[in-house]
Amino acid sequence: MFAGQTSEGLPIWPLRLMLLGLAGVIVGYLGLLVAGQADLRPGGLTTALLLLPAVAVSPGLWRGHYKTMIWAALVALFYLLISATDAWAVPADRGWHLLIAIAATTAFLAAWWHSIKRRRFLKAGRNTPRGRRTEQARTKPEDSR
Numbered sequence: 001m002f003a004g005q006t007s008e009g010l011p012i013w014p015l016r017l018m019l020l021g022l023a024g025v026i027v028g029y030l031g032l033l034v035a036g037q038a039d040l041r042p043g044g045l046t047t048a049l050l051l052l053p054a055v056a057v058s059p060g061l062w063r064g065h066y067k068t069m070i071w072a073a074l075v076a077l078f079y080l081l082i083s084a085t086d087a088w089a090v091p092a093d094r095g096w097h098l099l100i101a102i103a104a105t106t107a108f109l110a111a112w113w114h115s116i117k118r119r120r121f122l123k124a125g126r127n128t129p130r131g132r133r134t135e136q137a138r139t140k141p142e143d144s145r
Contacts, residue, residue, distance in 0.1 A: 006064040010121055014114035018072050019061045021110065022054040024103025025079050031096050038092040053078065066118065073111035079104040 004012040033047045042050065053075040060068025080101055087097035 014110040017110040018107040021107025028100035076107035
């Protein structure tokens with residue numbers, strides 16, 4: 001599940017870790033729906049609307065698409081914002097909200113790590129061919145004999 005590479009040659013495990021984090025968010029909200037202890041908690045339609053972004057980005061994360069990973073990172077920040085606010089506001093369901101916050105933080109940190117590695121990978125790929133061209137341009141034909 002975690003083995004493999006993206007189309008750019010980067011490891012796929014951060015994207016799969018993001019998918020696992022978003023699955024944790026889904027489990028947390030479903031747990032709130034079924035076993036929440038607070039008097040006022042999200043109902044079925046509200047839970048479905050809350051989970052729609054996580055479900056929408058999951059297929060793209062599984063395939064290893066970079067643009068989907070960017071959207072998934074924004075979705076993870078959205079879930080972190082909601083769960084952190086609700087964890088302070090609703091003490092009866094604090095455990096579920098902390099689970100969601102930890103899962104969202106894990107997903108966001110995986111996206112952050114992957115984007116740093118991707119930027120370094122692309123920067124190294126861009127500089128290598130140019131560096132070779134400049135070295136070839138500096139050498140004179142009579143020097144190569």
